Each structure stands twice: as C-alpha cells, then as structure tokens.
Amino acid sequence: MSAHVIITDEAAARVIRLRRPEKKNAITQEMYREMSDAIDTAQNNPKIRCITITGGSGVFTAGNDIEDLLHEGTSRTDPPRASNLVKFLYSLAHNVKPIVAAVDGVAMGIGTTMLFHCDYVLASKTATFSTPFSNFGLVPEGASSLLMPRSMGQQRAFAMLVMGRTMTADEARVAGFVNVVVAPGHAEVEARKVAREICALPAEAVAISRRLLRLPPEDVTRRIDQENHLFTERMRSTEAISAFQAFVARTKE
Numbered sequence: 001m002s003a004h005v006i007i008t009d010e011a012a013a014r015v016i017r018l019r020r021p022e023k024k025n026a027i028t029q030e031m032y033r034e035m036s037d038a039i040d041t042a043q044n045n046p047k048i049r050c051i052t053i054t055g056g057s058g059v060f061t062a063g064n065d066i067e068d069l070l071h072e073g074t075s076r077t078d079p080p081r082a083s084n085l086v087k088f089l090y091s092l093a094h095n096v097k098p099i100v101a102a103v104d105g106v107a108m109g110i111g112t113t114m115l116f117h118c119d120y121v122l123a124s125k126t127a128t129f130s131t132p133f134s135n136f137g138l139v140p141e142g143a144s145s146l147l148m149p150r151s152m153g154q155q156r157a158f159a160m161l162v163m164g165r166t167m168t169a170d171e172a173r174v175a176g177f178v179n180v181v182v183a184p185g186h187a188e189v190e191a192r193k194v195a196r197e198i199c200a201l202p203a204e205a206v207a208i209s210r211r212l213l214r215l216p217p218e219d220v221t222r223r224i225d226q227e228n229h230l231f232t233e234r235m236r237s238t239e240a241i242s243a244f245q246a247f248v249a250r251t252k253e
Helices: 029-042 068-076 084-094 110-117 144-152 154-161 169-174 187-198 203-213 217-236 238-251
Strands: 005-010 013-018 049-052 059-060 099-103 107-108 121-126 126-130 180-182
Touching: 005 029, 005 238, 013 029, 013 187, 029 049, 029 084, 049 187, 059 110, 059 121, 068 238, 084 110, 084 144, 084 217, 099 110, 099 187, 107 110, 110 144, 121 169, 121 187, 126 169, 144 154, 144 180, 180 187, 217 238
Parallel strands: 013 049, 049 099, 059 107, 099 121, 107 126, 121 180
Antiparallel strands: 005 013
C-alpha cells in the first residue's frame, strides 16, 4: 500500500481512501493498481460485504494525472494505455459487492465516471462533477458513454461528456447519479452509515438484487475496450498533446 491510497477494513466494509492532496488526488498508474487490487481481493472474501471509495474531506479526485497522459501521448513506443487504469475499470465492471462513494469537493474525469459503477453516492454541498474530455482533445472513458446516458439521459450526458459542462451536487442529485447531498466535510461520515446499513442486510439477497439492477459485465467491458482504443488514439493527437502541454504549463506558473 502506497502513501497515496489507504485501504482499511472497517467491520464488514472495505474503505478505499485516496490521499494525494498536493495533486488534488490525481490518480497515478500505481494508485489505479492498488484500488483494483483492493476491489479484486474483496470479491471472494465473505467478511467484506460493502466497499466505500472516498477522497477524504475537501476533494474527491481531479482525475487522471495530466503529466502521465502527456508522457504517454508523446512516447515513441506504443504505450499499453494505462494498463492499470483499464484493470481498475475491469475490476469495477466485474465487482459484485455494493460500492458506496463519498464525494467531497471536485470529482473530475474518472472521478465522475467511476461513480456510475457505484451503487450509492453521497456528495457534499460543495462537490462538483465534470468530464472535460473534449477540452483535452479526448473521448469518454470508463464505459461512461454507455452508463451515463442510461442513468441520466442523452441530453445531460452530452452536456457533460461532450461539452464539458460542470454539475453541482444538487444538479447531480436531480440528474439521478447522486443519492443525497450532505454538509461539507460530512460525506465520508454519512457514507459509513450507509455502508453499515448495507452490511446489515442479507448478503445473498443484496448480491442477487444488485446483479438484476446492473448491465451484464461483458456489456460494460466491451464499451471500456472500445473507448480505450479511441482514447489511446486521441492521446497522440495534436489536439490532445497541445491541451496537455498547456495544462501542465499553467500548473507550473
């Protein structure tokens, strides 16, 4: 376990906590691997009945580390595009345990798209959700082009995934992918209560009911692969590299 991802088991709930505050919890390849391992090892562990993902107080995650994307986009070798990222997405797609997300602060890119793999999402009043893929010359990831229109409708999904519009916590609740909005700093505390509520339910009934509510994993992974192929191509485009370079330059001013 690195200093940037903290995995703890609290009673019957496994908690995955992002902790890279100096980079707004931007996710590296190593962080993806650790989150994936935490999900995978919970699957056949009967003691773990629920998973919680949180970024702590003040920020969920700013998404992919842009410097990593710039490095991959300008590499002369064919990168196994973020193999650990794809592994993480597959872990989410095949996961059978309920996932509760606690979002306090910014949730950008995959910080938003991963929520559509979750089962219950709490957001603080100050949380914001955005998927600025087009702004960076990129395309949707994480099966978001499949899951987001299904969850909140074509028009809202277009505004977020293509136009890069930001949603507030209240707007996300109205759109249907946030269950409840809580006071700033309280998302993780309230998520623990929800996790305990889920853990107290009959595990087999929960697992079967959850499976009935969700798309088959193979449908989700098929879209993950399709998006990943296009995302990899776009990372090497002039549009994307220029956007990455401009972003990195701004952060170093």
